[in-house]
Amino acid sequence: MTSQKTAMIQIPLDIPQVEVLSTEIQPGGKLLIRVESQVETTPCGVCGQDVRCTFGHGQEIQLRHLSVLGLETYICIRPRRCRCYECETEPTTTQVLPWYEQRSPDTKAYDRYLLKQLVNSTIEDVSLSENVGYDAIVGALNRQVDDAVNWDEVDDLNTVGIDEIAMRKGRNNYAAIITARQHNGKVQVLAVLPDRKKRQ
Ligand SMILES: [Zn+2]
Known part of the structure; x- marks a missing residue:
């Protein structure tokens, strides 16, 4: 048996x-x-x-x-x-x-993970796939918003991506996630920047 x-x-x-x-x-x-x-x-x-x-x-x-x-x-x-x-x-x-x-309801590692999931995605999608509330994802995003990029962590800037994330439907509240593909093929999040552009 x-x-x-x-x-x-x-x-x-x-x-x-x-x-x-x-x-x-x-x-x-x-x-x-x-x-x-x-x-x-x-x-x-x-x-x-x-x-x-x-x-x-x-x-x-x-x-x-x-x-x-x-x-x-x-x-x-x-x-x-x-x-x-x-x-x-x-x-x-x-x-x-x-x-x-x-x-914070998350470890920093999980906040960073959520941020990566948001690249090429929406808060709604990540909320569903991770079983995390919409506001909790906005919270994770806000905890990582920074005005400065940490250039020391970047070894390759040939492929830089800017993802704009709408933080609230119908309101002018956006953040931009800046990423760069590194030599090892991994996508590194460089910064989350507040996007203060006026929108209609
Ligand atoms: Zn004391």
């Missing part, structure tokens, strides 16, 4: 300074990866001094991350907290790690 055992794989989680506590596949096909920060300190929100995170944890946050084998994937973390005794009011601060932004 053939074995019914499922073949398993192990792949590295490409997120720095965390430890994986558990993984769970929910019935709807959602993969939850629970992690714990290994970063011991965080800057005090008031005085800016690094303080050891010994003041427990905040509420768990779930951050959408790059899909694993077609599963909607979330990184779940209870952020560490610190209390600063140097400041008069002894304020507490919740740690934020470099791979996500405070109040």
Whole structure:
């Protein structure tokens, strides 16, 4: 008789300074990866001094991350907290790690992924294919809008693309995604620029 055992794989989680506590596949096909920060300190929100995170944890946050084998994937973390005794009011601060932004529902890696999906596409299309709300995609786009292009990351400018994304139907609110095809054939996002052109 053939074995019914499922073949398993192990792949590295490409997120720095965390430890994986558990993984769970929910019935709807959602993969939850629970992690714990290994970063011991965080800057005090008031005085800016690094303080050891010994003041427990905040509420768990779930951050959408790059899909694993077609599963909607979330990184779940209870952020560490610190209390600063140097400041008069002894304020507490919740740690934020470099791979996500405070109040963002996504990891930065997933924000960048969404941006790439928008090239030659529309917000509606990406919203459907990723099962992410329209406003959440606009949010991801807005988090990456920058007035400057990081030219250091570009090795080939022979094929540059400019994609204009309408951020709201019927309103004059556009962003432009600038991309360049690199030597290795991959498309690199150079910048997301606000497009302030007047339109009718
Ligand atoms: Zn302080």
